[in-house]
Amino acid sequence: MRAIQTIKNIWKIEDLKNRILLTLLLITIYRFLSVITLPGIDPASLSKLQEQTAGGIMGLLDMFSGGAFSNASIVALGIMPYISASIVIQLLAIAVPFFQKLQREGESGRRKINQYTRYLTVAILLFQAPTYLINLKVQLGQAGSALPEGLWFMFSSTIILAAGSMFILWLGERITDKGVGNGISFIIMVGIIARLPQALIQEFASRMDEAAGGLVMFLLEIFFLLAVIAGAILLVQGTRRIPVQYARQMVGNRQYGGARQYIPLKVNAANVMPIIFAQAIMFIPISLMGFTQTTSDGFLARFFAPLADHLSFGYNLTFAVLIIMFTYFYTAITINPKQMAEDLKRNNGFIPGIKPGKKTAEYIDEVMSRITFPGSLFLALVAILPAFAGIVGIKQEFAQFFGGTSLLILVGVVLDTLQQVESHLLMRHYDGLLKSGRIKGRQGTAYS
Helix, strand or coil, rough: CHHHHHHHHHHHHHHHHHHHHHHHHHHHHHHCCCCEEEECCCHCCCCCHHHHHHCHHHHHHHCCCCCCCCCCCCCCCCCHHHHHHHHHHHHHHHHCCHHHHHHHCCCHHHHHHHHHHHHHHHHHHHHHHHHHHHHHHHCCCCCCCCCCCCCHHHHHHHHHHHHHHHHHHHHHHHHHHCCCCEEEEEEEEHHHHHHHHHHHHHHHHHHCCCCCHHHHHHHHHHHHHHHHHHHHHHHHHHHEEEEECCCCCCEEEECCCCCEEEEEEEEECCCHHHHHHHHHHHHHHHHCCCCCCCCCCCCCHHHHHHEEEEEEHHHHHHHHHHHHHHHHHHHHHHHHHHHHHHHHHHHHHEEECCCCCCCHHHHHHHHHHHHHHHHHHHHHHHHHHHHHHHCCCCHHHCCCCCCHHHHHHHHHHHHHHHHHHHHHHHHCCCCCCCCCCCCCCCCCCCCC
C-alpha cells in the first residue's frame, strides 16, 4: 500500500526520522506535565472545577490546555498567555512606530520583538496565575475542600504556574527548531486532540442509551463532522491567483523576465485571528453580568443574558457579525496592496491590462475585498457550528469539534505539518504524501 511505502520512506530519511521522534518525545513530556497537580491540592477535590470547565468559556480554555486547566496542573495556564501576548505585540506593530521600526530591521528586529513578547507573557502570567488560584479556591470550597492558607502558597503556586507555561513555550520552540511543524500550534493541537477520544466515547454512549435510532444519529454526526472538516480544509487552502507578467530585460547576453507568474491571494488571509478577537469581545457580557447582585432582577443580567448564552440567536448573530468585521480588519492590516504594487513595479512586473502603481494597488485591493467576503461568511459559519450542534442535541464536549477555533487550528496545523514532511520527502527524491499535486499549508501555496 502507498501509505506503508510512505512510512518506510520517512523512516529512511535520518534527519526526518529524528525530528519526528524528538517531536513525539517533547509532546509526551507536555502530556505528562498536564496531569501533575499543583503541590498542596488534592486531585480528588477537583470535581467542581471539572464541572465548571465542561463547557462555555472555561471549556474552551481547558480544551486548549489539553485538560491541564481542569486538573489544576502545574501547566494549567498552558500556552494561551503567550498567544495573547503575541496578539498584543502584533497590534502594537501596527500602531506604535517603535515596533514598526523593529519589524523593518529584519532578523535582529524579529529577535527583539520575540523578547518583548516573552516579557509581556510573563507579565500576563503573573496576573492570570493568582486569578486562576482564586477561582480554584472558590471551586474547591463548593466541593467541600480548600486551598492551603497563607501568602506563601499563593506566591509559590504563582511562580510554578508561570514557570510551567514558560517551559511549555520552550518545548514549543524546540519543536519548531528541531522537530516537525510549528511547535506552539502543535502543542495547542495536541491539547485539542487529547479531548477528542473522551468526547467521542461520551457521545457514542449517550446515543446508544436512546430507545431507537441512536446509532444512525451517531453515524450522521460523524458524517457531518467529516463534511465540516473538508469545508475547513477548503477554507484554509483556498486562494485566488492573479497573473503577473515580468518585462523582458537583457543583461549582457542573457535575457531576464518575460515569464508569467502568479500572486496567490488567500481567501482566508486572517486564519483564526478574527474568531479569537470576536471571542474576546463576547466574553465581556459574561464579565458585566458578574457586577449584578442577581441573575434574574439585575438590569445588566436581563440585558446581557441573551449574549451570555452561546446557544441563543442573539449570541450567534453578534458573534458572526464580529467575525466578519474582524476578518476585514485583520486582512487589511496584514495584506498591503500598495506595497505589493510597489514591489511589482520595482521588479518590472505588471498585471496584464492594469497600469502599474496606483491602479495595480486598487485592483489588488478590489480582488482582496471580493474574495474576503465569502471567506468571512464561511469563517463565521464554521465558528457558530458548535452552537447548531448543541441545539440538535449533541453533547457540548463533542459539539466543540464541529467548528470554531479548535477545528481551524486542527486543520491548519495538520496541513502545515504534512507540508513539512512532504518537503523532506521530495527533497530526497521520494514520492510525496499525495499521489499528485502538493499539500497547501497556511503559510503559502505550492503548485504542481
